Amino acid sequence: MLFHPTELSGAFVIESEPHTDERGSFARTFCRREFAAHGLVTDFVQCSLSHNRQRGTLRGLHFQRAPHAETKLVRCVRGAIWDVIVDLRPESPTFRRHIAVELSSDNGRSLYIPAGFAHGFQTLTDDATVYYQISEFYVPELSGGVRWDDPAFGIAWPFPPTILSGKDRALPALADLNLSTTSIHSPSNGSVTGH
Secondary structure, three states, X not given: OEEEEOOOXXXXXXXXXXXXXXXXXXXXXXXXXXXXXXXXXXXXXEEEEEEEOOOOEEEEEEEEOOOOOOOEEEEEEEOEEEEEEEEOOOOOOOOOOEEEEEEEOOOOEEEEEOOOEEEEEEEOOOOEXXXXXXXXXXXXXXXXXXXXXOOOOOOOOOOOOOEOOHHHHOOOOHHHOOOOOOOOOOHHHOOOOOO
């Protein structure tokens, strides 16, 4: 695997290195030793699939608060998505900044998202399926989010959303969150030092 640091501290784009022959290809998507060698979380306690029927579907921007703040490893196993993360760590030099990465079944990339980030995506194809590895168990009362179209972030989504849940439409703006009292970053959950 190839680990590419992004401009947001602790976030990585990870490329698999497929081995091909007449049968097709084979590639590792996770290796505890390689992740540990890069100082990344290696303990994922839940895996989830998100199937999205229609191109333009937008999910996010979501996070889970401390003490169960989540590190995620996300990949698109069918179709393609525009994956977006926003740094919500008030102490970070890249606070409020975001990156977007195309993840697809063709390019085989994964996005490593440290605790302290909000995450969302928009589908670029019909029938896009997203696979998550998550470092913390889901705790509904700690689930939160921030608006996908908050001008504080200036995210250029590929196109206006065709489908957006009522829950995501009702998410607050960053200005309405008190990140000091609703921390989404917990160093004790295995996050990389220096995030």
